[in-house]
Amino acid sequence: MSVTEVPGFTAAGVTCGIKPSGKPDLAIVTTADGAAVSAAGVFTSNKMTAAPVLVCREHLATTGGKAAAVVLNSGNANAATGAQGMADARQMCKETAAALGVAPEEVLVCSTGLIGYALPMEAVSAGITAAAAAQTAEGGPQAAEAIMTTDTVSKQVVVAGNGFTVGGIAKGAAMLEPNMATMLAVLVTDAAADPETLQQALRAGVAGTFNTLTVDGAESTNDTVLILANGQAGPVDPGALTQAIADACESLALQMADDAEGSTKTVFLRVTGAASDAEAAKAARDTANCQLVKCSWYGQDPYWGRIASEMGAAGVAFDHTNLTIAYGPHVVYDHGEPAHPPELAEYMTGRRLDLHVDLGMGDGSARIITTDLTHAYIDENMGTS
Incomplete structure (x- = not known):
């Protein structure tokens, strides 16, 4: 190969x-x-x-x-x-x-x-x-x-x-x-x-x-x-x-x-329902690069509230009552209302996570592949030697 x-x-x-x-x-x-x-x-x-x-x-x-x-x-x-x-x-x-x-x-x-x-x-x-x-x-x-x-x-x-x-x-x-x-x-x-x-x-x-x-x-x-x-x-x-x-x-x-430095999670973040593909990509990237979100994945915590916050701060068309967030088949936020699926804890232990955010504002979509942020990443990048 x-x-x-x-x-x-x-x-x-x-x-x-x-x-x-x-x-x-x-x-x-x-x-x-x-x-x-x-x-x-x-x-x-x-x-x-x-x-x-x-x-x-x-x-x-x-x-x-x-x-x-x-x-x-x-x-x-x-x-x-x-x-x-x-x-x-x-x-x-x-x-x-x-x-x-x-x-x-x-x-x-x-x-x-x-x-x-x-x-x-x-x-x-x-x-x-x-x-x-x-x-x-x-x-x-x-x-x-x-x-x-x-x-x-x-x-x-x-x-x-x-x-x-x-x-x-x-x-x-x-x-x-x-x-x-x-x-x-x-x-x-x-x-x-x-x-x-x-x-x-x-x-x-x-x-x-x-x-x-x-x-x-x-x-x-x-x-x-x-x-x-x-x-x-x-x-x-x-x-x-x-x-x-x-x-x-x-x-x-x-x-x-x-194989990302120190990572324990590979996250496939899909944003749909944006006003445009460009807005979907902006919201996805901002969320994927948020250190608080990345740390929560390392802790196997879905922390949907921080994801919702990043989506709202991304500068894209947004209405929290239209917002839906799901990890795999487990919906954690449904049109402005939190949900607490019992099987979610087990899902969060997996190496790969599928995170789907639907903004409910249009037909735009984007995908980002990202990872968590761990102690090992910090150790690897503390210096040049």
């Missing part, structure tokens, strides 16, 4: 010394024959944009949406690193290109980890050489492991389409906030698609998955989702390709939520 289950792609993951722990920290994903193929990407909207994101955008623009390889490092984000950071990101592409026999602009680059620290380029260079030598058609799991930071498990997926396949790897356990949700993902497919079609399919796939995920309301400097399509399976229906990409992104997004 990884990128290398898609015919025509190889990958590798190695340890080069970026991480003090000695765990794997550099990966490559590449076309097996070194050919540049259709490629697309979506990136963070954070204006404090990391150097690798800028270089990816630059290379996709230069090639008209073509790439032969992706090089990724973990343990250092190469963000807020000034001119040296840009030079280092470009150097990673040049060295990967030289090792693989491709053009530098055909290499895309991703970094993840601590912000504000220069990359240890001697270690990175050694890692690129080692990864290029180690790439195989079975190397996807090693690549997935090498991009992990605070993740406790690697994230991988394979989706079988009608005559084609989409595979992917991802990392992400915190700083997950829509547009996009800190994360990196590399998808590959053997479907044939021109760069414009691939870009449209990727944007659509990300919109309802990664962009609906929030763990802590913090948007990263480095968020990147890339896809390469080598065309070995031939032309496919664009709708089928879009759906397969969305299915892959959905799986990876849920894997991230379930």
Whole structure:
């Protein structure tokens, strides 16, 4: 279940010394024959944009949406690193290109980890050489492991389409906030698609998955989702390709939520009955990012009063007499009146919770995937060391 289950792609993951722990920290994903193929990407909207994101955008623009390889490092984000950071990101592409026999602009680059620290380029260079030598058609799991930071498990997926396949790897356990949700993902497919079609399919796939995920309301400097399509399976229906990409992104997004730093609950918050989809999304996001609500989930407390409060404070069309709140099948607030279903306590002990809020104001709807807030999350994020 990884990128290398898609015919025509190889990958590798190695340890080069970026991480003090000695765990794997550099990966490559590449076309097996070194050919540049259709490629697309979506990136963070954070204006404090990391150097690798800028270089990816630059290379996709230069090639008209073509790439032969992706090089990724973990343990250092190469963000807020000034001119040296840009030079280092470009150097990673040049060295990967030289090792693989491709053009530098055909290499895309991703970094993840601590912000504000220069990359240890001697270690990175050694890692690129080692990864290029180690790439195989079975190397996807090693690549997935090498991009992990605070993740406790690697994230991988394979989706079988009608005559084609989409595979992917991802990392992400915190700083997950829509547009996009800190994360990196590399998808590959053997479907044939021109760069414009691939870009449209990727944007659509990300919109309802990664962009609906929030763990802590913090948007990263480095968020990147890339896809390469080598065309070995031939032309496919664009709708089928879009759906397969969305299915892959959905799986990876849920894997991230379930592995979010210190989380004990993954919550699927659905808001319906809003005056518009935009108002539904605003109310859902505000509630999902409310620390009081998140702490209550950790305590297995439905705390519907705080949810109602957040909905009312979201700046959307609202009338408390129209409001209904339910956890799974258990209605806790019904058109302005509280309810106390006896089975709710047991439901709240589950790992995954379905929370449905109907505002009763229109036809707008939205979904957010989020998590609780725990002692372990605070422990993980008290410092940079």
